[in-house]
Amino acid sequence: MSADEVHDPVAEEVKEPTKAEEVAKKIAERFPSASVEVKTNKWGRQRVWVRVPREDYKALMGFIKELDPEAHYSIGIEQDWGEELGFLAHLVIHYRDAPAVSLIVDVHAPKDDPVIPDISDIFPIALQFEREGMEMVGLDFEGAPDKRRLFLPEDFPEGIYPLRLDDKGISEEMVKNAGHPYLIKKGGKE
Template sequence: MQDQHTSDEESKQGGSGGEPLPAAIAAALGSRITEGAVVDGVVHITVPATEVIEALRILAFEMDEPYSHLSDLCGVDRPDCIEVVYHLFRPLSNDACVVRVKLPRTNPHVPTATVLWETANWAEREAAEMYGITFEGHPDPRRLLLPDDISGYPLRKDWEYPQDHPYLRREPLHEEFPEIVGRVRAEAAPAEDERDGNSK
């Protein structure tokens, strides 16, 4: 899974074939943008972690046609970094602006976006527990979806599937099942779906 991943994973932003950024965004954000491109009509920009709230505030409130609808916020585990992705839209339109922040894998920090949208509250809590990102200044930094005793950050690619966790343990029937047929599975595909989280 992570080993078969190609290292030229550049995603879309900054990749080939992108058009230059719209003038309005380039002028409003200026040097805050480290990478930027337009792919299929969608604006992709990358900003440093320290500037992200200022950049989001300008995009959402200070432009002539602001991107004031925060559709989604999620984390992504890239091979070289952890990303936080903000999907912004103009209200009542399909004009999208995707803002990214690249964070180091060890101890990632980013300021919270809850000061601009309360939407970000739960989304950031989810990203925090799934990727281990610390959102500085978050009003309620508790776990959201996972049980309290799960260790590690499950959506990171290097997360180890805790075989002995009571919630994730397979039911007795599934334990017995390979024994009925024995050998077959082990030879064919060694431990292929260990990480798919069959939490029944």
């Protein structure tokens, strides 16, 4: 063995996994059907991205709460992906031990069966974002305790979803007649 071939284990640095990598590993082990990836942004912060089948969505959210009972549900965002509707949930976990772990959970449902489980029993604040998803793209959060509209007026046409990109979205006719039948009052008079 030459001097160049000598293996010096002390000289090698052992890279410890980051908190984000540890969380990603735990999720991937528990949910093998999920796609789990750690991405680093341009500022060097890591974020865990999880794409989970809707059948595992509620269990995953419960598992996140097990990982960190103080997990913070930040926001939920509805999306129209063409053949599917999606819902992205952003959470922050382990925030007491800086840096916190930023976590994005992505779940999809086909447009012909746009049902995703409600998680407001796990994260109560999620209900307001689920309600928005119901009225803006037509998702149905199965088991949601409150399915009333959040932003649209009660007389807004049923079956029309403002953020849909297909025939269930706002028609060109509705855009041209913006404001009607909702009259704008001037000085308290119609």
